Amino acid sequence: MPDVRALRELLSLWGRYKSGKSMETGKSEWGKLFSLLVDVRPWGPEDRVPPETIQYWEECIINAPDDPVRFEVEFWFQENLDQRRRVFQKFQREILELGGQIVQHADIPEIRYEAALIDIPPDHIQTIIEHRDVSLARSDEIMFLRPQSVARHHPRIFDGDDDGETEWIHDDVSILHRTPVVGLLDGLPIQNHQRLDGRIVIDDPDDIGRNYEVNRREHGTSMASLIVHGDLNRQEPPINRPLYVQPILQPNEHGEEHTSRDQLLIDVVYSAVRRMKEGEGSQPATAPHVVLVNLSLGDEWRPFARVMSPLGRLVDYLSYNYSVLFLISAGNVMDRLKITDYDTGTAFEDASPEDREKAILKALDANKGHRTLFSPAEAINALTVGAANQGSAFNNDLPANLIDPFTDDELPNIASALGLGYRKAMKPELLFEGGRTPVQIVKVDGSVTIQPVRNPARMFGLKCALPDQRGGTRNEGHTWGTSVATALATRAGHLIYETVIDADGGSYHADVDVHYMPVIVKALLVHGASWGPKGAMLDKFFGPKGRGQHVQRRDNISRFLGYGVPDIKRVLDCTENRATLLGYGRISANSALVYQIPLPADLNGVGVLRSLTITLAWFSPINPRHQGYRMAALDVSEVSNDRFWIVSDREPFQPSDKSITRGTVFHERRSGEKAAVFVDDGYLKLRVSCRSTAGELQESVPYALAISFEVDIGSGIQVYEQIRDRLITPVRPTVGIGT
Numbered sequence: 001m002p003d004v005r006a007l008r009e010l011l012s013l014w015g016r017y018k019s020g021k022s023m024e025t026g027k028s029e030w031g032k033l034f035s036l037l038v039d040v041r042p043w044g045p046e047d048r049v050p051p052e053t054i055q056y057w058e059e060c061i062i063n064a065p066d067d068p069v070r071f072e073v074e075f076w077f078q079e080n081l082d083q084r085r086r087v088f089q090k091f092q093r094e095i096l097e098l099g100g101q102i103v104q105h106a107d108i109p110e111i112r113y114e115a116a117l118i119d120i121p122p123d124h125i126q127t128i129i130e131h132r133d134v135s136l137a138r139s140d141e142i143m144f145l146r147p148q149s150v151a152r153h154h155p156r157i158f159d160g161d162d163d164g165e166t167e168w169i170h171d172d173v174s175i176l177h178r179t180p181v182v183g184l185l186d187g188l189p190i191q192n193h194q195r196l197d198g199r200i201v202i203d204d205p206d207d208i209g210r211n212y213e214v215n216r217r218e219h220g221t222s223m224a225s226l227i228v229h230g231d232l233n234r235q236e237p238p239i240n241r242p243l244y245v246q247p248i249l250q251p252n253e254h255g256e257e258h259t260s261r262d263q264l265l266i267d268v269v270y271s272a273v274r275r276m277k278e279g280e281g282s283q284p285a286t287a288p289h290v291v292l293v294n295l296s297l298g299d300e301w302r303p304f305a306r307v308m309s310p311l312g313r314l315v316d317y318l319s320y321n322y323s324v325l326f327l328i329s330a331g332n333v334m335d336r337l338k339i340t341d342y343d344t345g346t347a348f349e350d351a352s353p354e355d356r357e358k359a360i361l362k363a364l365d366a367n368k369g370h371r372t373l374f375s376p377a378e379a380i381n382a383l384t385v386g387a388a389n390q391g392s393a394f395n396n397d398l399p400a401n402l403i404d405p406f407t408d409d410e411l412p413n414i415a416s417a418l419g420l421g422y423r424k425a426m427k428p429e430l431l432f433e434g435g436r437t438p439v440q441i442v443k444v445d446g447s448v449t450i451q452p453v454r455n456p457a458r459m460f461g462l463k464c465a466l467p468d469q470r471g472g473t474r475n476e477g478h479t480w481g482t483s484v485a486t487a488l489a490t491r492a493g494h495l496i497y498e499t500v501i502d503a504d505g506g507s508y509h510a511d512v513d514v515h516y517m518p519v520i521v522k523a524l525l526v527h528g529a530s531w532g533p534k535g536a537m538l539d540k541f542f543g544p545k546g547r548g549q550h551v552q553r554r555d556n557i558s559r560f561l562g563y564g565v566p567d568i569k570r571v572l573d574c575t576e577n578r579a580t581l582l583g584y585g586r587i588s589a590n591s592a593l594v595y596q597i598p599l600p601a602d603l604n605g606v607g608v609l610r611s612l613t614i615t616l617a618w619f620s621p622i623n624p625r626h627q628g629y630r631m632a633a634l635d636v637s638e639v640s641n642d643r644f645w646i647v648s649d650r651e652p653f654q655p656s657d658k659s660i661t662r663g664t665v666f667h668e669r670r671s672g673e674k675a676a677v678f679v680d681d682g683y684l685k686l687r688v689s690c691r692s693t694a695g696e697l698q699e700s701v702p703y704a705l706a707i708s709f710e711v712d713i714g715s716g717i718q719v720y721e722q723i724r725d726r727l728i729t730p731v732r733p734t735v736g737i738g739t
Contacts, residue, residue: 007042010040011041011042013030013034014034014040017030043140043143044133044138045132045133045137046132048136048137048139048142048143048144049128049132049137049144049145050144050146052146052147052301053071053144053145053146053147056071056147056301057071057125057128057129058129060122060125061122061125061126066122068101068119068120068121068122069120069122069125070103070117070118070119070148070261071118071120071145071146071147071148072116072117072118072144072145072146072148072149072264073091073117073136073145073146074113074115074142074143074144074145074146074310075087075088075091075114075115075141075143076142077109077112077113081109084107084114087141088105088116090141091139091142094136094139095120098120098121098124098135099121100118100119100120100121100124101119102116102117102118103116103117103118103119103262104116104117104262106264106266106267106270108266108270108314110321111310111313111314111317111622111624112313112624112625113310113313115264115266117262117263117264120136146301146302147301148261148265148301149264149265149299149301149302149311149375150258150259150299151249151258151259151265151297151299152249152256152257152259152300153187153218153249153258154454155216155218155257156218156455156457156477156479166474166475166476174198175198175199175240175241175242176198176242178240178241178242179241179289180201180242180244180287180289180290181241181290181291181494181497182227182239182241182243182290182292182293182294182493183243183244183245183246183276183287183292183293183294184220184223184227184243184244184245184293184490185246185248185272185273185293185294185295186219186220186223186224186245186247186248186249186294186296186297187212187218187219187220187221187223187247187249187250187257188202188204188208188209188217188247188250189202189217189220189223189224189245190214190217190221190465190467190473192473193225193465193473193474194465194473194474195229195232195464195465195476196221196224196225196228196465197473199228199238199239199242199243200224200228200243200244200245201242201243201245201287202245202247203244203246203276203287204246204247205246205275208247208249208250209247211250212247212250212251213251214467214471215467215468215469215470215471216251216255216257216467217467218257218466218467219249219257219296219483220245220247220249220257221464221465221467222464222465222466222479222483223296223483223487224243224245224465225466226462226464226484226487226491227239227487227490227491227494228243228491229464229465230488231433231462231463231464231488232462232463232465232476233392233393233462239491239494240498241494241498244287246275246286246287248260248268248269248297249297259297265299266310266311269295269311269314269315269318270318273293273322276288276293277290278322289514290324291324291325291517291518291521292324292325292493292494292497292518293324293326293327294327294486294487294490295326295328295329295376295382295486296328296329296482296483296484296486296487297329298328298329298330298331298375298376298377299311299374299375300331300374302374303370303372303373303374303375303417304372304373304374304375304378304421304422306422307422308422308624308629309375309376311375311376312375312376312377312378312379312422313379313622314376315328315379315381316379316381316382316620317622319379319381319382319518319619320619320622320701323515323518323619325381325382325383325518325519325521325522326381326383327382327385327486327489327490327493328379328383328385328486329374329384329385329482329483329485329486330373330374330377330385330386330387330417330418330419330428330482331377331416331417331482332387332415332417332452332481332482332483333417333418334451334452334454335371335451336449336450336451337360337363337364337367337414337439337449337451338447338448339359339360339363339447339448339449339450341359341362341363342447342448343444343446343447343448344444344448345441345448348441348448348450349403349441353404353406353407354407356403356405357405357407360405360406360414360450361411361538361541361542364418364560365542368418368559371417371418372417372418372419373417373419373421373427373428374417377417377421377427377428378421378422378425378427380421380422380425380620380622380630380663380664381619381620381664383430383489383522383525383526383665384419384421384427384428384430384562385428385429385431385432385482385485385486385489386412386417386428386430386431386432386482386485386562387412387413387415387431387432387434387435387480387481387482387484387485388411388412388413388431388432388433388434388485388565389406389408389409389410389411389412389413389414389437390433390434390435390436391433391435391436391437391460391461391462391478392433392462393457393458393459393460393461393462393478395459397459398438398460399459401440401441402438402439402440402453402459403438403439403440403441403450404436405437405438405439405450406436408534409436410532410533410534410565411560411561412431412434412561413436413480414437414439414452415481416428416431416434416485418559419558419559419560419562420555420558420559421663423628423629423630423662424555424659425630425662425663425664426562426563426655426659426660426662426663426665427562427663428562429562429663430489430525430526430529430562430563430564430566431485431562431565432486432489432565432566433484433485433488434462434480434481434482434484434485435457435460435461435462435479435480435481435484436460437452437453437481438452438453438459438460439451439452439453440453456478457478457480458477458478460478460480461478461479461480461484462480462484463476463478464476464479464484466479489525492525493521493525495568495572496520496521496524496568496571496572497517499572500520500521500524500582508727509582512584516584516585518619518702519584519617519618519702519703519704520582520584520704522617522665522704523582523615523616523617523704523705524572524582524615524704524706525566525568526563526566526615526665526667527566527571527580527613527615527706528567528570528571529564529565529566529667530563530564530565530567530654530669531557531561531563531564531653531654532564532565534561535557535561535653535654536653538557538560539553539554539557539652539653542556542557550656551656551658551659554656554659555655555656555659557655558655558659563654563655563665563667564654571706574720575713575720576718576719576720576721577710577711577712577713577715577717577718577719577720578710578711578719578720579708579709579710579719579720579723580706580707580708581597581706581707581708581709581727582704582705582706582707583595583704583705583707584702584703584704584705585702585703586700586701586702586703587618587634587688587689587700587701588690588697588699588700588701589691589692589696589697589698590690590691590692591689591690592687592688592689592690593688593689594686595685595686595687595705595707596680596683596684597683597684597685597686597709598723598726599646599678599682599684599709599723600709600711600717600718600719600722601682601722602717602718602722603646603676603678603711603717604678605675605676605677605678606675606715606717607673607674607675608673608711608717609671609672609673609711609712609715610646610647610672610673610709610710610711611651611669611671611708611709611710612644612646612647612670612671612684612707612708612709612710613667613668613669613670613706613708613710614636614667614668614669614670614686614706614707615665615666615667615668615705615706616634616636616665616667616688616703616705616706617665617703617704618634618664618701618702618703618704619664619701620632620664621697621699621701625695626694627694628695629694630664630693630694631692631693631694631695631697632690632691632693632697632701633661633690633691633692633693634666634688634689634701635661635666635689636666636668636686636687636688636689637689638684638685638686638687639680639686639687640679640680640685644670644684645676645684646672646676646684647670647671648670648672648674649671649672650668651669651670651671654668654669655667673712686705686707688703688705709723
C-alpha cells in the first residue's frame with residue numbers, strides 16, 4: 001500500500017484532473033491514466049462492505065430478526081506476526097464492546113490471509129446497513145466484511161423422480177486392501193449402499209455421521225457413486241481401488257447439506273487436506289497417496305470478479321505444496337435470464353431450435369459478467385470442470401412447459417458457470433457430461449425470462465446412487481450439474497492413473513514416480529479436448545468482429561467451452577495411425593528442455609493429412625503479493641527455424657495462441673497435409689521453457705508433456721509401430737534436467 005504522503009499527492013492530482021485543471025509539469029501522463037478511471041479514493045466503507053454483504057445481512061435479519069448475524073471479516077494482511085497479533089487483539093476488544101463474539105480466527109501466512117468469523121447483534125448490523133460510515137466499516141485494519149463462505153447443496157424434491165430400489169449383482173472381489181489415489185471432500189455417503197459397500201473408505205474425524213440421517217446423505221452419495229461407477233445408465237465397470245472420503249458437509253434444519261456454520265470454509269478445506277496428506281499432531285496422514293481430490297463444491301456468495309479468492313489461493317498453495325490435483329466444479333448459476341429477442345412466450349416456444357439457441361446464447365453472452373465461476377473454481381493449479389449439455393436420460397420427450405435451450409449436446413448446459421479465470425486464464429478448462437438441462441418461462445413483460453429447472457432430472461440427467469425418504473440402501477435416481485461433471489472428470493482421472501501404471505497393458509511409464517502423477521493426469525485429461533463443430537458456429541456468432549479481434553472473440557468462446565469436451569478413450573488407446581507420447585520432469589526458471597519426437601519414416605516427403613496435439617501441464621508456486629500471482633509460466637515452441645515444419649498450421653477453431661499460455665495448461669492442436677521433406681533426422685524438436693512471472697522463482701516446478709501424432713487412416717502409414725520402434729526409452733528431453 002502507498003504511504004500517507006504518496007496517497008495525498010495522488011489524491012491532489014486526481015482533484016486537479018476532476019476540476020479540469022492541467023497537470024503540473026512532468027505529471028501529464030497522470031492525466032492519461034485518470035481518463036480511464038471512475039474514481040480515486042482511499043479504501044473506505046463502500047469498499048469494505050460490498051453489495052452482496054448488505055444483501056446477505058438483510059436476508060439474515062428477515063429470516064431471524066432476533067438472532068446475531070454471523071459473517072466474515074477479512075483483514076489486510078500484515079507481514080509481521082507481532083503486528084497481526086496487536087491488530088487482532090484490538091479487533092477482539094471492539095467486537096466485545098459491540099456485544100458480539102468471535103467464533104473462529106484463521107491465520108494462513110502462506111497465502112497472506114487472516115480472517116475471523118464473528119457474531120454481531122442484529123441492531124448493530126442494521127445501523128451499518130443504514131449508515132456505512134460507522135464502526136467496523138471504518139476500521140483501517142479491515143479489508144472486507146463478507147457473507148460467511150459456505151458450500152451448500154440444496155435438497156432434491158422427492159416427487160417420484162427416482163427409479164426406486166434396484167438389485168445390483170456385483171463381484172465379490174475385495175479392493176479395500178488397495179491404496180486409494182482419489183479423495184472426495186463432500187457430504188457423507190451412504191457407506192452401505194449396495195453401489196458403495198466395500199468400495200469407499202470413510203474418514204470422519206469430527207463424527208459428522210452421528211447426526212447425519214441416511215435419507216439426507218444426498219450429495220456425497222451421488223458424487224461417490226459417479227466417481228466409482230460413472231453414469232449407471234452406461235453400465236461401466238467400477239474403479240478398482242477404494243475411494244477415500246472425508247465428509248465436510250453436514251445437514252441443517254432446512255434439509256440442506258453445507259459446511260460447518262462454526263468454521264471458516266477456508267479452514268475446513270485446509271484442515272481436511274492437511275489431515276489427508278500430512279496428518280494432525282502425532283497422527284500420521286490418513287491418505288498420503290491420494291493424488292486427485294474431488295471438490296464438487298463452491299461458494300455461491302463469492303463469484304469470481306477479477307480477484308483471486310482466499311479459497312482459490314489456498315487450493316493453489318495446497319496443490320503445489322502437496323503435489324495433488326484438485327478437480328473443482330465451476331458452479332451452477334440458477335439465476336433467471338432475460339431473452340430480449342422475443343416479446344411473447346408463444347414466439348419463444350414457436351421459434352426454430354436454431355434461432356432460439358442463438359437468442360439464448362446472445363443473452364448468456366450479454367450477462368457473462370453475472371454468471372461467473374464460484375470460488376474456488378478460479379484456482380490456477382486446479383482443473384475446473386463445467387457441465388456439458390449432455391445427459392443419458394434425455395430422449396427429447398420433455399413436458400410441454402419445459403424447453404430444451406440448445407440444439408445439441410456440444411455446448412455447456414445453461415446453468416454451468418462461465419469463465420474466464422484470473423488474468424483471463426482458461427477456465428473452466430474442460431466440459432464433462434452434466435445433464436441436458438431444460439428451461440421454463442417464468443416471466444413475460446415485453447421480453448421473455450427463462451430459468452433452468454432442477455427437476456425432473458430423470459428426463460435429462462445422469463443415473464447414480466441416491467438416498468430415498470426411508471433411508472434405504474438400494475435406491476437409485478438421477479442428478480445433474482457441474483458437480484456431476486466434476487465427479488465424472490475425477491473418475492476419468494482415476495482411469496488415466498491406472499492406465500499409466502499398467503505395465504501388463506503395455507505402458508512404458510509403469511515405474512513413474514508418484515510425485516509426477518498429478519501433473520501427468522492433468523495433462524492427459526486435457527489432451528483429448530476440442531471444441532467440436534460448435535466452436536465454428538460460435539466463432540461466426542460471437543463478437544467482436546473485424547481485423548485483429550480474433551483473440552478477444554476466441555476468449556469469449558473459451559468462457560463457454562474452455563478447451564472443450566475431452567475424448568478420454570482417444571488419449572489412452574493408440575491406434576495404428578496414431579501414437580501418444582508422454583514426458584515429465586521438473587524445470588527451473590529461465591531454462592529450457594528440448595524433446596525429440598520421432599516421426600514415422602513413411603511420412604518423409606509424403607502429402608497426407610496429419611495432426612499434432614501438444615498438451616503441457618504444470619503446478620506453479622504462487623506469489624499473493626504480486627499482481628502476476630502465478631510464479632512459473634511454461635510454454636512449448638518449435639526448435640527448428642522452419643516452425644512446426646511437419647504440421648505448420650494451427651487448427652482454426654480453438655483457443656488463441658495468446659490464451660493458452662495464461663494458466664497452467666498449454667493445449668494446442670495443429671494439422672496439415674502438405675508434403676514435407678524430413679529435417680533433423682526425422683525428429684520434431686520441441687522446446688519446453690520456463691520463465692518467472694511474479695517475482696523470483698527459486699525452485700523447479702513439476703510438469704508433464706503429452707504429444708499425439710496422427711495421420712489419415714487411409715494413408716496406410718503405421719504411425720504407432722514406426723514411432724514405437726524409434727523409441728528405445730520413453731520420450732525424454734535431450735538437454736537440461738532429465739525425467
